[in-house]
Amino acid sequence: MSHKLKEGKLRNAYLTDEEIWRIFSSFLSSKSVKSSTYKYVLMKSMIENLYEVNENLELSYDQLAYTFAKVYWNMVVVHGIEKHNPGSRNAAAATWVVIEERETYSIPNDYSFDKIASSVQLRMIKKIKQAMKVNVFGALFGDTRGSFYEFSHRTEYFRFDPNVYSFMLNYQLLLTQLTNFHMAKKIEELNGRSVDHVIMKVEDITKRGNLKPFERVLLHYFEQRCFYCEKDLSRGKRQIHVDHFVPWSFVQSDQIWNLVLACSKCNTSKRDKLANGLFLDKIKERNDELITLKEADITPLLESYQEEKIQKMYVYSQKNGYDQLWAP
Numbered sequence: 001m002s003h004k005l006k007e008g009k010l011r012n013a014y015l016t017d018e019e020i021w022r023i024f025s026s027f028l029s030s031k032s033v034k035s036s037t038y039k040y041v042l043m044k045s046m047i048e049n050l051y052e053v054n055e056n057l058e059l060s061y062d063q064l065a066y067t068f069a070k071v072y073w074n075m076v077v078v079h080g081i082e083k084h085n086p087g088s089r090n091a092a093a094a095t096w097v098v099i100e101e102r103e104t105y106s107i108p109n110d111y112s113f114d115k116i117a118s119s120v121q122l123r124m125i126k127k128i129k130q131a132m133k134v135n136v137f138g139a140l141f142g143d144t145r146g147s148f149y150e151f152s153h154r155t156e157y158f159r160f161d162p163n164v165y166s167f168m169l170n171y172q173l174l175l176t177q178l179t180n181f182h183m184a185k186k187i188e189e190l191n192g193r194s195v196d197h198v199i200m201k202v203e204d205i206t207k208r209g210n211l212k213p214f215e216r217v218l219l220h221y222f223e224q225r226c227f228y229c230e231k232d233l234s235r236g237k238r239q240i241h242v243d244h245f246v247p248w249s250f251v252q253s254d255q256i257w258n259l260v261l262a263c264s265k266c267n268t269s270k271r272d273k274l275a276n277g278l279f280l281d282k283i284k285e286r287n288d289e290l291i292t293l294k295e296a297d298i299t300p301l302l303e304s305y306q307e308e309k310i311q312k313m314y315v316y317s318q319k320n321g322y323d324q325l326w327a328p
């Protein structure tokens with residue numbers, strides 16, 4: 001059984017987009033056995049970490065386990081979806097991990113993952129990583145016929161096939177939507193009933209609850225002006241919005257190097273659009289300034305940042321359909 005594999009090597013066959021689509025479709029379809037939601041969640045974790053790979057297109061198990069833990073926590077605890085009969089063999093081990101941790105620490109149900117104390121987050125991530133080793137990496141490896149990624153439990157590294165990696169960047173938005181849709185269907189099937197607003201809940205589970213800490217950092221180190229129109233933001237706290245420079249609906253994660261302060265007028269009119277290229281140069285300069293500060297509260301937030309990253313995100317969001325450029 002492929003889910004028991006401790007290591008899987010890439011076939012390294014050259015795949016065309018058409019072949020990758022075919023494998024992806026069979027992974028989504030009911031032909032591939034999915035007794036739980038974990039394969040979709042691994043796919044979501046791969047998508048969320050597309051811009052976090054190193055030069056060899058590798059991710060650590062810890063990076064993937066962080067997203068995996070966050071998704072399960074927000075799905076099972078915050079939204080109360082994916083329920084299982086106790087003792088059911090079909091229950092995802094990750095579901096039990098988050099339920100146990102919530103009970104051990106009496107964490108309120110409405111606490112999103114990022115609000116949990118980091119020591120508890122780390123414990124949970126460690127346990128989830130173990131669960132992923134047993135059930136997850138090998139199973140999806142088998143489903144994708146060894147052509148999407150390779151993995152090793154010994155080194156705890158995961159590596160994308162180069163063609164599959166660029167395929168995922170080119171079709172990121174579509175892949176996210178397809179994965180969310182099929183995962184929502186699976187959740188309803190597991191729950192044995194229709195779940196209110198299930199697709200919206202699934203779309204929401206990678207979302208961080210609170211951008212306030214980023215707002216505080218940006219307000220502290222920079223002039224209090226709208227990034228786009230330069231309006232003074234120092235008067236009236238309600239005027240300040242934290243904007244995802246490359247829209248959240250595309251990146252699905254919150255990194256300080258993609259966040260700017262904006263006035264409500266700009267934030268409302270920009271919405272889900274991409275700002276024009278002048279602002280791309282401006283945010284690169286802003287990020288350089290952030291790095292130069294060398295402050296203890298900022299440096300860890302920029303650990304994985306490189307200028308090419310925001311450039312790449314900007315280019316791929318255009319390729320994914322964010323081609324209407326906005327200016328204030």
Ligand SMILES: [Zn+2]
Pocket residue numbers: 226227228229230231262263264265266267328
């Ligand atoms: Zn503005």
